[in-house]
Amino acid sequence: MTQSVVATSPMPAEIERAIRTAGPVIDPLAAKALYAPLLADMPLGGEVIRDIAYGSDERHRLDLYLPVGASDMAPVVVFLHGGGFIRGDKDDRAAVGHYFSRHGILAILPNYRLGPRHHWPAGAEDVSAVLRWARAHVAEHGGDREHIVLAGESAGAAHVAAATLIKRFHPDEGLCIAGAFLASGVYNLELELLARDQFGIATPDPRNEAYFGTDFARYRAMSTVELVNAAPFPLAITYAELDPIQMQAQAGELFARLVTCHGFQPRIAVIRGHNHLSQVYSINSGDEALAGPLLDFVRGSQA
Amino acid sequence: MTQSVVATSPMPAEIERAIRTAGPVIDPLAAKALYAPLLADMPLGGEVIRDIAYGSDERHRLDLYLPVGASDMAPVVVFLHGGGFIRGDKDDRAAVGHYFSRHGILAILPNYRLGPRHHWPAGAEDVSAVLRWARAHVAEHGGDREHIVLAGESAGAAHVAAATLIKRFHPDEGLCIAGAFLASGVYNLELELLARDQFGIATPDPRNEAYFGTDFARYRAMSTVELVNAAPFPLAITYAELDPIQMQAQAGELFARLVTCHGFQPRIAVIRGHNHLSQVYSINSGDEALAGPLLDFVRGSQA
Numbered sequence: 001m002t003q004s005v006v007a008t009s010p011m012p013a014e015i016e017r018a019i020r021t022a023g024p025v026i027d028p029l030a031a032k033a034l035y036a037p038l039l040a041d042m043p044l045g046g047e048v049i050r051d052i053a054y055g056s057d058e059r060h061r062l063d064l065y066l067p068v069g070a071s072d073m074a075p076v077v078v079f080l081h082g083g084g085f086i087r088g089d090k091d092d093r094a095a096v097g098h099y100f101s102r103h104g105i106l107a108i109l110p111n112y113r114l115g116p117r118h119h120w121p122a123g124a125e126d127v128s129a130v131l132r133w134a135r136a137h138v139a140e141h142g143g144d145r146e147h148i149v150l151a152g153e154s155a156g157a158a159h160v161a162a163a164t165l166i167k168r169f170h171p172d173e174g175l176c177i178a179g180a181f182l183a184s185g186v187y188n189l190e191l192e193l194l195a196r197d198q199f200g201i202a203t204p205d206p207r208n209e210a211y212f213g214t215d216f217a218r219y220r221a222m223s224t225v226e227l228v229n230a231a232p233f234p235l236a237i238t239y240a241e242l243d244p245i246q247m248q249a250q251a252g253e254l255f256a257r258l259v260t261c262h263g264f265q266p267r268i269a270v271i272r273g274h275n276h277l278s279q280v281y282s283i284n285s286g287d288e289a290l291a292g293p294l295l296d297f298v299r300g301s302q303a
Numbered sequence: 304m305t306q307s308v309v310a311t312s313p314m315p316a317e318i319e320r321a322i323r324t325a326g327p328v329i330d331p332l333a334a335k336a337l338y339a340p341l342l343a344d345m346p347l348g349g350e351v352i353r354d355i356a357y358g359s360d361e362r363h364r365l366d367l368y369l370p371v372g373a374s375d376m377a378p379v380v381v382f383l384h385g386g387g388f389i390r391g392d393k394d395d396r397a398a399v400g401h402y403f404s405r406h407g408i409l410a411i412l413p414n415y416r417l418g419p420r421h422h423w424p425a426g427a428e429d430v431s432a433v434l435r436w437a438r439a440h441v442a443e444h445g446g447d448r449e450h451i452v453l454a455g456e457s458a459g460a461a462h463v464a465a466a467t468l469i470k471r472f473h474p475d476e477g478l479c480i481a482g483a484f485l486a487s488g489v490y491n492l493e494l495e496l497l498a499r500d501q502f503g504i505a506t507p508d509p510r511n512e513a514y515f516g517t518d519f520a521r522y523r524a525m526s527t528v529e530l531v532n533a534a535p536f537p538l539a540i541t542y543a544e545l546d547p548i549q550m551q552a553q554a555g556e557l558f559a560r561l562v563t564c565h566g567f568q569p570r571i572a573v574i575r576g577h578n579h580l581s582q583v584y585s586i587n588s589g590d591e592a593l594a595g596p597l598l599d600f601v602r603g604s605q606a
Contacts, residue, residue, distance in 0.1 A: 024573075194562045198571050220563070241544060245571055252555020259497045260523070268501050268548055270327075 012038075019278050024242045031277035032092075038285035045101020048094075049141070054110065054133040055126070057118075062110035062130060063090055064141055065097035070104040073144040075178070077298045078108045078130055082154025082184075082280070085123065085211035086115045099284035099291055105298055106143035108134055112159065115211030120222050123159035123211070124169045127152075131163070132171050149298045150180045153280050154247075155207075157185025158224070161254070164235075165228045179234030179301030181294055184247045184276055187254045188226070190219040192246060199246040225254050228262050234301040235266040238293065242275035269293060315341075318590075322581050327545045334580035335395075341588035348404020351397075352444070357413065357436040358429070360421075365413035365433060366393055367444055368400035373407040378481070379446040380601045381411045381433055385457025385487075385583070388426065388514035389418045402587035402594055408601055409446035411437055415462065418514030423525050426462035426514070427472045430455075434466070435474050452601045453483045456583050457550075458510075460488025461527070464557070467538075468531045482537035482604030484597055487550045487579055490557045493522040493529070495549060502549035528557050531565050537604040538569040541596065545578035572596060 015034055022030065049064040067074035079096050081088040090097075090109040100107035112126035127150060135145050152160035163169045164180045186192060189208065193216055196203060204214075212222055220226055235258070239251045251268070258264035271279045271290050279290040318337050325333065352367040370377035382399050384391040393400075393412040403410035415429035430453065438448045455463035466472045467483045489495060492511065496519055499506055507517075515525055523529055538561070542554045554571070561567035574582045574593050582593040 188559055188563065190563050191559050195558075195568075195571075198558075198569070223563075225559075245573060248551060248573070249555035249558050249571060252552035253559035255498075255501075255552050256491055256494050256528075256556035260491065260493050260526075265498075266501070268498075268552060270548060270551070 015278075016273050019242060019273065019275055022275065024244050024275060026244065026276045028277055031275070031281050034278060035281040035285050039095050039281070042095055042098060042284045043102055045098040048097065048101075055129050057113055059111045059113045060126065060129070061090075062108050062133070063097060065101040065107040065109070067100075067104045067106045067142055068102050070106070070142055072139075072142045073147075074104055074106045074142050075298055076106045076108065076134060076138050076143040076145070076148045078110065078127075078134060078148065078150050080110065080112065080127065080150075080152035080156030080159055082152070082156045083114070084207035085155045085158075086207055088114070088155070093280070095281075095284035100295070100298070103295055105295070106138060106141060108138075115207075118211075120212050121162060121169065123155070124162035124166070127159050127163035128169050128171055131177065135171070135176065147178045147301075148176075149178050149301055151183070151294060151298070152181075152185065153183040154185060154276065157182040158187060161185055161187050162224045162227075164233065165224055165230050165258075167229050170230070175230065175233060177233060179236070179297060181236045181297050182238070182251075182254075183271075183279070183290060183294070184239050184243050185250070186247065187224045187250050189223045190226070191223070191250065191253070193219050195246070199244065201246070225257055228258065232262065232264045235264055236269070236293070236297050237266050238269045238271055238290070240271045240274040240276055240279045242273075244276060247276065267297070318581075319576050322545060322576065322578055325578065327547050327578060329547065329579045331580055334578070334584050337581060338584040338588050342398050342584070345398055345401060345587045346405055348401040351400065351404075358432050360416055362414045362416045363429065363432070364393075365411050365436070366400060368404035368410040368412070370403075370407045370409045370445055371405050373409070373445055375442075375445045376447040376450075377407055377409045377445050378601055379409045379411065379437060379441050379448070379451045381413065381430075381437060381451065381453050383413065383415065383430065383453075383455035383459030383462055385455070385459045386417070387510035388458045388461075389510055391417070391458070396583070398584075398587035403598070403601070406598055408598070409441060409444060411441075418510075421514075423515050424465060424472065426458070427465035427469070430462050430466035431472050431474055434480065438474070438479065449479075450481045450604075451479075452481050452604055454486070454597060454601070455484075455488065456486040457488060457579065460485040461490065464488055464490050465527045465530075467536065468527055468533050470532050473533070478533065478536060480536060482539070482600060484539045484600050485541070485554075485557075486574075486582070486593060486597070487542045487546050488553070489550065490527045490553050491529075492526045494526070494553065494556070496522050498549070502547065504549070528553075528560055531561065535565065535567045538567060539572070539596070539600050540569050541572045541574055541593070543574045543577040543579055543582045547579060550579065570600070
């Protein structure tokens with residue numbers, strides 16, 4: 001992954017045109033509809049084991065996409081869906097599981113607890129619980145417990161960032177991951193609050209207030225960028241060319257602070273030609289804009 | 304200026320295609336050549352008074368583009384060219400002067416001291432000297448000394464940021480500006496040093512080492528984002544969609560830190576369809592992608 005990632009498989013021109021015409025929107029139905037025709041015929045991976053419990057809540061379920069053609073030491077990726085802290089489901093990201101599976105990666109797609117029923121730091125705690133489950137169980141399924149990458153998009157990236165960059169969420173035996181990949185997440189909750197006008201965020205904010213609550217005086221104390229205290233590990237931070245500017249600014253701030261204040265050397269890249277959600281739905285459609293750098297990172301990261 | 308700025312006058316399709324094909328490059332000759340045919344016939348503003356001395360160095364010269372059709376209280380913009388701290392000239396930005404002039408704005412285009420002959424903080428000091436000159440003299444030329452906006456692109460934005468955000472560079476009587484507009488600047492010198500690999504910056508760095516020197520231990524002490532101590536003032540931060548990722552990350556970090564740590568409420572925008580230099584050469588070509596938000600900001604900012 002170099003400075004700026006370019007899709008290796010060009011998108012169909014009409015999809016790219018539709019994305020550029022819509023601009024920096026977040027429109028789940030439109031993004032999904034754009035790729036539905038391509039994903040209807042998508043190549044599938046190997047066996048899928050569904051709804052393994054990794055905790056006591058009904059959302060504590062994960063799916064395993066077993067690696068195709070791998071030895072018994074396949075790299076492992078945990079991929080957290082997005083959904084603004086209040087929605088989203090692993091089933092809607094099955095294409096991500098199939099993509100990794102057919103490339104010889106053991107993919108773990110968990111659900112995690114959501115607002116308003118659950119509040120910060122439930123998501124980070126769930127990432128940590130999945131990581132503990134993975135270290136205990138991936139060897140039974142052909143995975144290498146020493147090569148686990150945590151990845152997430154949008155709210156999923158926010159949870160992965162919190163779980164990895166803040167030591168209090170690390171498993172007792174330490175973080176012990178091969179790397180983390182953060183796609184278009186939010187890492188500074190306080191910034192979202194104070195820059196609502198610039199970011200075009202509704203007041204009240206139906207996402208953040210459901211998960212982080214309405215005691216705004218506590219928002220800084222829940223802002224990952226202010227809480228970083230983990231030792232450096234391999235990290236990639238990406239955002240889409242047509243991401244809302246909040247995700248772009250937050251990626252820039254996190255990257256800069258990690259480099260200058262915490263000794264990290266993250267990769268950083270812009271996913272060209274995509275918006276916040278089109279980049280995710282493009283995975284396994286033949287468009288490698290986000291899938292390619294993600295796969296390269298999962299393969300290449302070393303603990 | 305809303306969250307993301309869209310060009311109000313569409314670029315000729317072949318220019319947009321050329322910019323997108325080249326990607327996030329910094330190529331002065333190519334950017335200039337793209338717009339040369341359009342700028343050859345550009346509409347001119349009013350009278351230009353050239354090479355007024357504002358200090359003792361041979362680079363301490365500024366051009367005045369007098370406002371067309373204005374009363375004697377025209378808004379004033381000071382526009383600092385870019386050039387990586389080591390090159391650049393106001394004559395190469397004449398189109399910017401003409402653009403403001405014909406829109407009824409008094410435009411001041413200064414040269415400023417460059418590396419390697421001069422070192423940090425010469426640029427910030429020169430911005431401050433131009434501001435003092437402007438407050439003393441714009442009324443003689445139809446300008447409103449109470450409505451002065453400082454604007455800069457690339458290294459020019461870096462100098463404007465330092466001169467305005469760090470109190471030690473303010474004139475004795477205070478900053479007293481209507482606002483500052485920062486287009487694609489660099490505000491965290493230490494980040495450029497530590498993230499050279501990610502940003503694709505050459506080692507040795509011919510720009511930064513010429514102006515900031517090679518005592519890297521001092522780089523943090525010359526990083527504007529670490530030195531902010533000014534009271535909030537109207538501010539706009541922009542970068543180009545195809546800017547190198549370093550300018551995008553630095554804009555994001557500066558915006559976030561100003562909002563969460565210093566009480567600012569800056570505007571922030573992506574200039575769509577442009578790279579680092581095409582956005583500048585597009586000014587006065589009929590393409591309003593950067594020119595429009597800049598003009599709106601100069602007109603609308605109030606001290």
